[in-house]
Amino acid sequence: MSVFDLDAVxxxxxxxxxxxxxxxxxxxxxxxxxxxxxxxxxxxxxxAFVVYHNTARGPAKGGIRIDANVSLEETTDLAExxxxxxxxxxxPFGGGKSGIRxxxxxxxxxxxxxxxxxxxxxMRADLxxxxxxxxxxxxxxxxxxxxxYGELHIPECVTGKPLGVGGLPGRKEATGRGVAYxxxxxxxxxxxxxxxxLKCAVQGFGNVGSWTCFFLQKMGAKVTAVxxxxxxxxxxxxxxxxxxxxxxxxxxxxxxxxxxKISNEExxxxxxxxxxxxxxxxxxxxxxxxxxxxKLVVEAANGxxxxxxxxxxxxxxxxxxxxxxxxxxxxxxxxxxxxSAKSGVLxxxxxxxxxxxxxxxxxxxxxxxxxxxxxxxxxxxxxxxATEEVxxxxxxxxxx
Numbered sequence: 044m045s046v047f048d049l050d051a052v053x054x055x056x057x058x059x060x061x062x063x064x065x066x067x068x069x070x071x072x073x074x075x076x077x078x079x080x081x082x083x084x085x086x087x088x089x090x091a092f093v094v095y096h097n098t099a100r101g102p103a104k105g106g107i108r109i110d111a112n113v114s115l116e117e118t119t120d121l122a123e124x125x126x127x128x129x130x131x132x133x134x135p136f137g138g139g140k141s142g143i144r145x146x147x148x149x150x151x152x153x154x155x156x157x158x159x160x161x162x163x164x165x166m167r168a169d170l171x172x173x174x175x176x177x178x179x180x181x182x183x184x185x186x187x188x189x190x191x192y193g194e195l196h197i198p199e200c201v202t203g204k205p206l207g208v209g210g211l212p213g214r215k216e217a218t219g220r221g222v223a224y225x226x227x228x229x230x231x232x233x234x235x236x237x238x239x240x241l242k243c244a245v246q247g248f249g250n251v252g253s254w255t256c257f258f259l260q261k262m263g264a265k266v267t268a269v270x271x272x273x274x275x276x277x278x279x280x281x282x283x284x285x286x287x288x289x290x291x292x293x294x295x296x297x298x299x300x301x302x303x304k305i306s307n308e309e310x311x312x313x314x315x316x317x318x319x320x321x322x323x324x325x326x327x328x329x330x331x332x333x334x335x336x337x338k339l340v341v342e343a344a345n346g347x348x349x350x351x352x353x354x355x356x357x358x359x360x361x362x363x364x365x366x367x368x369x370x371x372x373x374x375x376x377x378x379x380x381x382x383s384a385k386s387g388v389l390x391x392x393x394x395x396x397x398x399x400x401x402x403x404x405x406x407x408x409x410x411x412x413x414x415x416x417x418x419x420x421x422x423x424x425x426x427x428x429a430t431e432e433v434x435x436x437x438x439x440x441x442x443x
Contacts, residue, residue, distance in 0.1 A: 044350070045067065045119075045120070045123060046120065046123045046124055046127065046346075046426070047063075047066050047067050047123060047430075049350065049423075049426060050423070051419070051422070051423035051424075051426040051427050051430075052066075052426050052427075052430050054427070055426075055427055055430040055431055055434065056430065056434070059434065059443070061442075061443040062434045062437060062443050065097070065437065065442060065443065066097065066126075066430070066433065066434075069094050069095060069096045069097075069119055069122060069123075070095045070096065070097060070098060071093075071094070071095040072092070072093075072094050072095075072115065072119065073092070073093040073094075073166075074090065074091070074092055074115065075090070075091040075092070075093065075162075075165050075166075076088065076089075076090065076091075077089045077090075077091050077143060077158060077161050077162060077165065078161070079154075079157045079158060079160075079161050081153075081154060081157065087145070087154070087158065089143050089144055089145040089158065090113075090143075090144045091141065091142065091143045091144070091162060091165075092113065092114070092115045092118040092141065092142045092144075093118070093139070093140075093141045093166065093169075093175070094115070094118045094119045094121075094122040094139060094140050094141075095122065095137065095138070095139045095174070095175065096119070096122035096123045096125070096126045096137070096138035096139065096140075097126045097137050097138055097433060097437075098137035098138075098139075098174075099137065099433060099436040099437045099440055099442060100129060100130060100135055100136065100137055100432070100433065100436045101129070101134075101135040101136040101137050102136060102137060102139075102173055102174055102175065102176055103122070103136070103137045103138060103139025103174060103175045103176070104125060104129060104134075104136035104137065104138070104139055104175075104176050104178070104374060104377065105121065105122055105125045105138065105139035105140035105141065105175075105177065105178070105180075106140065106141070106177060106178045106179055106180025106181075106183065106203075107141040107142075107143065107159075107162070107177045107178070107179070107180055107183050107187070108121075108140070108141065108142045108143070108180040108181045108182055108183070109142075109143045109145055109147040109150070109155070109158070109181070109182030109183055110142070110143075110144070110145075110146070110147060110181050110182050111144065111145065111146040111147075112144075113142035113143060113144040113145075114142070114144070115142075117142065117324075118140045118141065118142040119140075120324075120345075120346065121140040121142075121345055122138045122139050122140040123138055124138070124345055124346065124366065124367060125137075125138035125139060125140060125374065126138025126429075126433060127367045127425075127426065127429035127430065127433070128366075128367040128368075128370075128371050128374055128429070129374060130428075130429040130430075130432035130433045130436075131367050131368060131371070131406055131425055131428055131429040131432070132368070132371045132374070132375060132402050132403065132406050133402065133405075133406070133432075134371075134374055134375060134378045134402075135378070136176070136374065136377075136378065139175050139176075141162070141166075141175075141177060143158065143162065143182075145158070147181075147182030147183075152186065155183075155186075155187060156186075156187070156190050159183075159187045159190045159191060160190060160194060163190070163191055163194040163195065164194075167194075167195070170191070170195055170197075170200050170201075171195060171197065171200065173199070173200065176199070176200065176201065176202060176377075176381060177191065177201050177202075178201065178202045178203040178373070178374075178377050179203040181249075185203055185204055185205040185210060185214075185215070186205065188201045188202070188203045188204045188205075188210075189204055189205050189208050192204055192208055192209065193208075198384035198385075199381050199384035199385045202214070202376075202377035202380040202381055202384075203215075203377065203380070204380070209380075209384055210380065211376055211379055211380035211383065211390060211395060212390065212391055212392035212395060213376060213391075213392030213393075213395035213396055214373075214376045214377070214380060214395070215250060215254070216254045216257070216258075216392075216396075217372040217373050217375065217376035217377075217395065217396075217399060218250070218251045218254070218255075218343075218370050218372045218373035218376075219250070219251050219252070219253065219254025219255040219256075219257065219258055219343075219372070220254065220258050220372050220396055220399055220400075221369065221370060221371055221372020221373070221375065221399050221403055222251065222255040222258075222319060222321070222341055222343040222369050222370055222372065223254075223255050223257075223258030223259045223261075223262060224258070224372070224399065224400050224403055224404075225341055225364050225368060225369040225403055225407070226238060226243070226259065226264075226317050226319065226339065226341045226364070226369075227262050227264075228403070228404060228407050229339055229341065229362065229364050229407070230316075230317070230339065232407070232411060233339070233362050233411075233421075234316075234338055234339060234362070237263070238259070238262050238263060238264045238317075239262070239263030239264065240263065240264070240265060241264050241265065241316040241317055242264075242265050242267045242314075242315040242316050242317070243256075243259050243264050243265065243266045243267065243315060243316065243317040243318075243319060244266075244267060244268040244269075244310050244311075244313045244315045244317070244318050244319070244337070245259075245266060245268070245269050245270075245319040245321055245343075246269075246270050246275075246307055246310050246311060246318075246319065246320050246321060246322050246326065247270070247271065247319075247320070247321030247322030247323075247343065247344065248269050248270065248271045248287075248291065248297075248321075249271070249321075249322075251321050251343050251344070251370065251373075252269065252271075252319070252321035252322070252343065253284075253288050253291070255319055255321055255343055256269060256282075256284045256287075256288075257284050257285065257288065259284075259317075259319075260281075260284045260285075264317070265280075265281040266281060266282050266284055267279055267280075267281060267282065267313070267315060268282075268305060268310050268313055268315070269282060269287070269297075269310075270305065270306075270307050270310045270322075271297070271322075272322075273296060273297070274297070274304060274305065274306055274307065275297065275304070275305045275306070275307060275309075275310050276297050276300060276301075276302030276303065276304060276305065277302055277303045277304075277305045277310075277313070278301065278302040278303070282302060286300075287300055307322075307326075308331065311326065311327065311331055311334065311335065312331065312334035312335060312336060313336065313337075314336045315336065315337050316337060316338055316339065317337055317338070317339045317340075317341060318335060318337035318339070318340045318341070319340075319341045319343050320340070320342060320343060320344050320347035320348070321343035321344050321347075322344055322347070323344055323347070324344060324345060324346040324347055325346065325347065325348075325349050326344070326347050326348075327340070327347055327348040327349065327352040327356070328348075328349045328351060328352050329349065329351035329352060329355065331352075332348075332351070332352035332355035332356055332359075333355055333359070335356060335359070335361055337361065338361065338362065339361070339362050339363075339364070340356065340361055340362070340363045340364070341364045341369050342363065342364060342365055342366035342369050342370065343366070343369055343370050344366065344370070345366050345370065346366060347366070348363060353420070353422060357420055362421060363420065363421060363422050364421060364422075365421065365422040365425045365426070367425055367426070367429060368403060368406055368407065368410065368425050371402075371403060371406075372399045372403070375398065375399050375402050375403075376395055376399060379395055379398060406425075406428075409428055410424045410425050410428065411424075413427060413428060
């Protein structure tokens with residue numbers, strides 16, 4: 044289901060049929076065949092999808108995902124969410140996304156490099172013109188962004204690059220920083236308590252999940268449970284996150300680290316204050332939402348909560364901080380990197396974190412104001428504000 048089918052968005056678009064027609068469709072959807080020869084006997088064939096949902100507010104911005112389950116539908120959904128994410132936070136980008144359907148775990152660095160080079164070859168015109176600005180996502184890293192830069196030699200054509208080739212200090216931590224800050228400000232302004240000492244459970248320990256845990260612990264919260272695809276660990280006294288990050292970087296797994304083993308489903312229903320789904324979409328649904336014991340859910344992943352789960356959680360009194368705010372730290376940092384690449388200005392990680400905190404904080408205050416004025420959920424308020432911003436941009440440009 045399109046995010047623009049949600050009731051809050053429908054209410055904004057009611058009476059504005061022209062805006063509704065534009066936002067219910069993507070501006071451009073491209074399906075690519077990416078074929079590369081690794082040697083004289085080995086051919087890799089992969090489907091790829093590139094979606095530009097709406098560019099009224101700026102060029103299409105969105106990461107390149109390499110995963111066996113990539114689809115045009117998923118890529119479109121993520122592009123739509125980026126349209127709303129950038130609008131909510133005031134970042135001058137539109138919504139875009141790329142997906143390459145291939146199991147990234149079967150690709151070594153050499154193979155992935157050639158895959159990205161072929162992607163650049165097929166998308167060269169849009170990348171050179173700045174119509175689309177990619178970044179890392181699931182299955183890609185700063186190394187692949189360096190490949191894009193190496194093919195085009197345009198500093199602002201891609202974000203999420205390594206520091207040595209024009210990358211931004213604090214970029215790899217940025218999304219997790221934003222999630223943790225969102226959790227902290229929600230605890231303070233909605234739960235009326237400081238985040239220090241609150242118990243947090245985080246599903247997903249990739250880039251976003253691990254750095255979310257890191258900053259939550261740095262803020263004084265107690266991370267009692269984490270998980271990845273293989274399962275998770277629980278320690279009611281709190282997990283030493285920096286040590287766990289080092290352990291996972293060295294071994295690739297949780298095995299051997301102190302803590303009780305738990306499943307991903309068990310993590311979602313743990314007795315905790317803050318639950319952070321930071322893995323995949325639709326993990327909170329009509330089957331398990333009633334089991335959630337947390338007071339606050341912070342959506343670090345894109346679309347981790349279904350519409351049915353939102354209704355259940357709202358009836359239970361569980362506050363949900365939506366993905367278009369909570370995980371916006373990545374695109375906020377990408378904007379800083381893009382802007383710095385164009386201007387030549389150098390930015391420190393402290394400045395990056397300060398800008399992320401400030402931007403999310405201002406957006407959160409606008410959401411709270413709308414929640415109070417119109418008696419709606421925080422997610423509906425965020426969707427309303429973002430949609431209104433996109434509609435306003437389309438009006439300014441004479442699209443509607």
